[in-house]
Amino acid sequence: MKPSVVLYKSLPDDLRKRLDEHFTVTEIDGLTPENMAKYADAFNSAEGLLGSGGKVDGEFLAKTPRLKAASTVSVGYDNFDVDALNQRGVLLMHTPTVLTETVADTMMALVLASARRVVEVAERVKAGEWTESIGPAWFGIDVHHKKLGILGMGRIGLALAQRAHLGFGMPILYNARKHHEEAESRFDARYCDLDTLLKESDFLCISLPLTRETHHLIGAEQLAKMKPSAVLVNAGRGAVIDEQALIAALQKGTLHAAGLDVFETEPLPADSPLLTLPNVVALPHIGSATHETRYGMARDAVDNLIAALNGNVEKNCVNPQLLK
Ligand SMILES: NC(=O)C1=CN([C@@H]2O[C@H](COP(=O)(O)OP(=O)(O)OC[C@H]3O[C@@H](n4cnc5c(N)ncnc54)[C@H](OP(=O)(O)O)[C@@H]3O)[C@@H](O)[C@H]2O)C=CC1
Numbered sequence: 001m002k003p004s005v006v007l008y009k010s011l012p013d014d015l016r017k018r019l020d021e022h023f024t025v026t027e028i029d030g031l032t033p034e035n036m037a038k039y040a041d042a043f044n045s046a047e048g049l050l051g052s053g054g055k056v057d058g059e060f061l062a063k064t065p066r067l068k069a070a071s072t073v074s075v076g077y078d079n080f081d082v083d084a085l086n087q088r089g090v091l092l093m094h095t096p097t098v099l100t101e102t103v104a105d106t107m108m109a110l111v112l113a114s115a116r117r118v119v120e121v122a123e124r125v126k127a128g129e130w131t132e133s134i135g136p137a138w139f140g141i142d143v144h145h146k147k148l149g150i151l152g153m154g155r156i157g158l159a160l161a162q163r164a165h166l167g168f169g170m171p172i173l174y175n176a177r178k179h180h181e182e183a184e185s186r187f188d189a190r191y192c193d194l195d196t197l198l199k200e201s202d203f204l205c206i207s208l209p210l211t212r213e214t215h216h217l218i219g220a221e222q223l224a225k226m227k228p229s230a231v232l233v234n235a236g237r238g239a240v241i242d243e244q245a246l247i248a249a250l251q252k253g254t255l256h257a258a259g260l261d262v263f264e265t266e267p268l269p270a271d272s273p274l275l276t277l278p279n280v281v282a283l284p285h286i287g288s289a290t291h292e293t294r295y296g297m298a299r300d301a302v303d304n305l306i307a308a309l310n311g312n313v314e315k316n317c318v319n320p321q322l323l324k
């Protein structure tokens, strides 16, 4: 008998077919409380899970007693309680690497859009405001050769450093928990502590995971250390920044602009002040959202679940210690 799996994100037809070849699949439209109740039997018998979003914690695991592996269509896994998964011996699979270059492109787009006011100015053109030769009120700030600070020099941070340093001639500063030899040798990146990163960066780009340590790592005190001319870009997770403190800094003008792909609450609530600030570029969490990359992520997530439930995991496992 094929193992049972709950699928909570729709897949391209060919990938769904591949999943069906290996598993008995129950497809639902998200890990909502309503679906947990409605499909209680499917969760009760599920050995595998595949999807993205939704909280998977101890309470969830109590409803999935046979679960052996969860496969998330994302690299970030802050919505999973990894300690609880470990206690139960449930493998967690994710999709690093396949999305790295695309997310770095998005970050560079946020750097450029925020500095050159691309969205704001394009909207003014559409509104019919371009009626004469433009003056300083429409100008932006330069990107090339400015100092780019990267907070989180992992896969995405490294790909961003490549673009910024080789493409835009930007000196790179970075902070992470450890030094990154490749960033230093290929892109001349300079390791520094967080305070130095905040004080020296013209553009501060965050590509951190959300963890207990990174939650609100950037608050009022840290924002106050940044140059008033600096631009903050966040494509890690919204809660790495204290959003209220960020709004205050942008409103006071102690921070020049922000380019944000992630927010503390997603979708961004309609009454968020971030939506009314002209110096904010707000994107709907599109870091990896290209047809090619989203397909690649879904394909990897399917392969990851097949490997995990067949006992032949070689990569993309968050808790590989369970394999021993
Ligand atoms: N906006 C979007 O659509 C997307 C967002 N993301 C987000 O980007 C994150 C990063 O992805 P990726 O680059 O692949 O992940 P990696 O694991 O490769 O990189 C994470 C980096 O963060 C650093 N880090 C972790 N904790 C701390 C800390 N407390 N202080 C300083 N540095 C820290 C790590 O440091 P060290 O190297 O020293 O261990 C590492 O350099 C994901 O977890 C996800 O949240 C990812 C994809 C798309």
Ligand SMILES: O=CC(=O)O
Pocket (backbone or CB within 6 Å): 073, 074, 075, 076, 077, 099, 287, 288
């Ligand atoms: O935010 C997206 C991810 O893959 O993580």
